[in-house]
Amino acid sequence: MSKTIKVALAGAGAFGIKHLDGIKNIDGVEVVSLVGRRLDQTQEVADKYGIKHVCTDLADALALPEVDAVILCTPTQMHAEQSIACLKAGKHVQVEIPLADALKDAQEVAELQKQTGLVAMVGHTRRFNPSHQWVHKKIEAGEFNIQQMDVQTYFFRRTNMNALGQARSWTDHLLWHHAAHTVDLFAYQAGSPIVKANAVQGPIHKDLGIAMDMSIQLKAANGAICTLSLSFNNDGPLGTFFRYIGDTGTYLARYDDLYTGKEEKIDVSNVDVSMNGIELQDREFFAAIREGREPNSSVQQVFNCYKVLHDLEQQLNAE
Numbered sequence: 001m002s003k004t005i006k007v008a009l010a011g012a013g014a015f016g017i018k019h020l021d022g023i024k025n026i027d028g029v030e031v032v033s034l035v036g037r038r039l040d041q042t043q044e045v046a047d048k049y050g051i052k053h054v055c056t057d058l059a060d061a062l063a064l065p066e067v068d069a070v071i072l073c074t075p076t077q078m079h080a081e082q083s084i085a086c087l088k089a090g091k092h093v094q095v096e097i098p099l100a101d102a103l104k105d106a107q108e109v110a111e112l113q114k115q116t117g118l119v120a121m122v123g124h125t126r127r128f129n130p131s132h133q134w135v136h137k138k139i140e141a142g143e144f145n146i147q148q149m150d151v152q153t154y155f156f157r158r159t160n161m162n163a164l165g166q167a168r169s170w171t172d173h174l175l176w177h178h179a180a181h182t183v184d185l186f187a188y189q190a191g192s193p194i195v196k197a198n199a200v201q202g203p204i205h206k207d208l209g210i211a212m213d214m215s216i217q218l219k220a221a222n223g224a225i226c227t228l229s230l231s232f233n234n235d236g237p238l239g240t241f242f243r244y245i246g247d248t249g250t251y252l253a254r255y256d257d258l259y260t261g262k263e264e265k266i267d268v269s270n271v272d273v274s275m276n277g278i279e280l281q282d283r284e285f286f287a288a289i290r291e292g293r294e295p296n297s298s299v300q301q302v303f304n305c306y307k308v309l310h311d312l313e314q315q316l317n318a319e
Helices: 016-021 039-049 057-062 078-089 103-115 132-142 174-190 277-289 299-319
Strands: 005-010 029-035 053-055 069-072 091-096 118-125 147-153 195-199 213-222 225-230 239-244 248-256 259-260
Touching: 005 016, 005 057, 005 277, 016 029, 016 039, 016 069, 016 277, 029 039, 029 057, 039 053, 053 057, 057 069, 057 078, 057 174, 069 078, 069 277, 078 103, 091 277, 103 299, 118 277, 118 299, 132 174, 132 248, 132 259, 147 174, 174 195, 174 225, 174 239, 174 299, 259 299
Parallel strands: 005 029, 005 069, 029 053, 069 091, 091 118, 147 225
Antiparallel strands: 147 239, 195 213, 213 225, 239 248, 248 259
């Protein structure tokens, strides 16, 4: 595909805006439709980014013949159903993490992708952050092997607010959303499938109906282990912090920044063409469409992550 890739973006909230900012830096791509829950708010974002078509129903965007691809930044509960709608409409699709919040729905998307042959990718951004890419390249070169990953995913989210401090129309989830990042990244970086997984969770929040604290242990087939702590109760630094403990060193990854175990900063500015993980993720999506290939973080590649999340959910429900 040599022509401009025309994109519909669904979800004009905090993450949708991150994608719009990233796409501005990518040649040969144009966002032609913006889908949002509230028309006035969506129109405001569309005006800022010069997007001509605005609607509140994804079906209206999918009906546009010029649309080649869709990026979904919508509530978790809509991801699988909307991904299926995009593939059935003949559109390539990138869906923000998680692919689904139930294994059967993830399976349905994976099966339909195989049938259509379209590019279907999930926003497992950690695969693209320069800090994690730097570690991955060291692993691929045989210079570093993970013995343990120690990961903390911490937020202060006792009310239903998004990253912009706005009220959410849906409830976030530690297991199906936030743990998904680390479960996938651990298997990806270890280069080995997860063969053992355990989880415990804290009390269920009386209003939100979700566990606010969770602890997960993982083991890969090659012996590497991962310890993941998650909390919506943490009143302190927010985000996810990764400690890679390996056979030849220790590295600390904080979003796009990387440090040695002794807090010496590592320059990752030349790892890729940008320092923005979301932009790099989008670049991979559009490159896969142009080149007619499977993208990194494809539905097929990340599917095992959702099997693990399903098994962990079964464990937690059994409690």
